[in-house]
Amino acid sequence: MTGQFESRLAALGITLPEAAAPAANYVSYVQAGDLLHVSGQLPKAEDGTLVTGKLGDGLDVAEGAAAAKLCAIHLLSQVKAACGGDLDRLVRVVKLGAFVNSAPDFGQQPAVVNGASDFLVEVLGDAGRHARSAVSxxxxxxxxxxEIDGIFQIR
Structure with a gap:
């Protein structure tokens, strides 16, 4: 049976991809008590390509927000993997740490990261509301x- 969060994703036409394996000497996530720390996720599209470029120098806020949403989708994939395939073990998103590849004079990092934040609230409701940082x-x-990492409370 599909849980409430997976049903909401399906209603939005989103299928979570398989959780990506680490690309270097680290793990995808670490659980400490009821907190799950998920390593930084990159904006990988369905066709496997990465969204590359610099905000304010070739990429606009809308393109950056779409990339941030992809990062959030991959964060949820990691949470699902950590929870044994049951995304409904997620209690809430605690915090996102977002890094935006920015031109020196670009100052709209929060608007870019809203792509991830808005998506998580759309899918998870109040459980998706979180603290965050959005830095250049x-x-x-x-x-x-x-690139976005996250801390999640799970049961």
């Missing part, structure tokens, strides 16, 4: 536009 970065791995 002069470069990110593989030239991606955004």
């Amino acid at each position: 970065s002069p470069a990110l791995p593989f030239g991606v536009a955004v």
